[in-house]
Amino acid sequence: MSVTDELLANNATYAAGFSGPLPLPPAKHVAVLACMDARLNVYGALGLNEGESHVIRNAGGVVTEDEIRSLAISQRLLGTKEIILIHHTDCGMLTFSDVDFRNGIQDETGIKPAWSSEAFEDLETDVRQSIARIKASPFIPHKDSVRGFVFDVATGRLNEVV
Amino acid sequence: MSVTDELLANNATYAAGFSGPLPLPPAKHVAVLACMDARLNVYGALGLNEGESHVIRNAGGVVTEDEIRSLAISQRLLGTKEIILIHHTDCGMLTFSDVDFRNGIQDETGIKPAWSSEAFEDLETDVRQSIARIKASPFIPHKDSVRGFVFDVATGRLNEVV
Structure with missing residues (x-):
C-alpha cells in the first residue's frame, strides 16, 4: 500500500466527522505564508480551525x-x-548553496534551472527581506500588518523577527 | 488586538504541549501540493502528524x-x-477570469502584472494539467506516484481525478 493510499484511508475517517460547507472567504481575514517543512503544522501551531485563514507554503x-x-x-x-x-x-534551505543546487541538477539532467533555489544563509535576514519583497509589491493592497516569525522546531514556539 | 496577536496567544498553548525536535526529512516521504483555501486543513484531511509530509500551498x-x-x-x-x-x-479560482483580474489591477494601480493569475474554468481539467506540468519537468526525479484529487468542502472527502 502506498503512502497516498494510507492517507486516503485517513481521509475517510476525517470526512465521517466533517461538517460543511463553510464560507469561502477566510473568517479571520488573515493569510499565513510558511515553509513547507513537515514539522510545521500551521493549523496546530496557530490554533487555526477550518475556514479561518489562507495558508500559502x-x-x-x-x-x-x-x-x-x-x-x-x-x-x-x-x-x-x-x-x-x-x-x-x-531549515533545509540553510544547508546548501544556490550555485551547488543548480549545478547539481545540471550535472544530473543536462539542464540548469533558470530559477533560483531561494536558499538563504540566515533565517532572520531572510524573514526581513521576505517582508521587504511584500512591501515593495504594487499588487498587495494591505500592508499595515505584515509580521514575520521563526518557528522553533524544538519548542513549537513562534519568535517574532523585528 | 489583531488577529495575528490572537493566533500568537494560541501558539503559546500549542508550544506548552509540544515535544520536539523531529527529524528534518518527511517521515512518510510524501509532498502534498494543495490550494491555500482556508477550509482545506491538509493535516486534518489526510490525518497527517507533525514530521510526516511536506505541504506546499x-x-x-x-x-x-x-x-x-x-x-x-x-x-x-x-x-x-x-x-x-x-x-x-x-474554489475562488473558478470565479474570475485572468484577463479581468489583471486588468482590474492595472485599473487600480496603473501596472498590469506580468504573471498569470492561473485562474481556471474546470477543476478536474486543471488537476490533470497540473499533473502534466509536473510530469513534463526535467527537475522532478520521482514521478511514479503523482496523483490528483478534488476535496469536497461540503463533505470533507477527497475524490480522485483520473
Whole structure:
C-alpha cells in the first residue's frame, strides 16, 4: 500500500466527522505564508480551525512571484488584510548553496534551472527581506500588518523577527 | 488586538504541549501540493502528524515555476517520492477570469502584472494539467506516484481525478 493510499484511508475517517460547507472567504481575514517543512503544522501551531485563514507554503516560506500572486488573490478577491510569515529553525534551505543546487541538477539532467533555489544563509535576514519583497509589491493592497516569525522546531514556539 | 496577536496567544498553548525536535526529512516521504483555501486543513484531511509530509500551498493548488522549485528541493534534498495534488470544490479560482483580474489591477494601480493569475474554468481539467506540468519537468526525479484529487468542502472527502 502506498503512502497516498494510507492517507486516503485517513481521509475517510476525517470526512465521517466533517461538517460543511463553510464560507469561502477566510473568517479571520488573515493569510499565513510558511515553509513547507513537515514539522510545521500551521493549523496546530496557530490554533487555526477550518475556514479561518489562507495558508500559502513553499520551500523556505519565501516570497517569489507566485506568492505575490497568491497574496494578491487572497487580499483583492477574498478579503484578507493581515499577513503572517513563518520561517523555522533547522531549515533545509540553510544547508546548501544556490550555485551547488543548480549545478547539481545540471550535472544530473543536462539542464540548469533558470530559477533560483531561494536558499538563504540566515533565517532572520531572510524573514526581513521576505517582508521587504511584500512591501515593495504594487499588487498587495494591505500592508499595515505584515509580521514575520521563526518557528522553533524544538519548542513549537513562534519568535517574532523585528 | 489583531488577529495575528490572537493566533500568537494560541501558539503559546500549542508550544506548552509540544515535544520536539523531529527529524528534518518527511517521515512518510510524501509532498502534498494543495490550494491555500482556508477550509482545506491538509493535516486534518489526510490525518497527517507533525514530521510526516511536506505541504506546499498556493492560490488554486496550481503548478508554476515556484512549485517545481519546492518539489525539486523536496525530492532531491529531502527524500520525498510521492506527490499528492489537491484542488477543491467552490474554489475562488473558478470565479474570475485572468484577463479581468489583471486588468482590474492595472485599473487600480496603473501596472498590469506580468504573471498569470492561473485562474481556471474546470477543476478536474486543471488537476490533470497540473499533473502534466509536473510530469513534463526535467527537475522532478520521482514521478511514479503523482496523483490528483478534488476535496469536497461540503463533505470533507477527497475524490480522485483520473
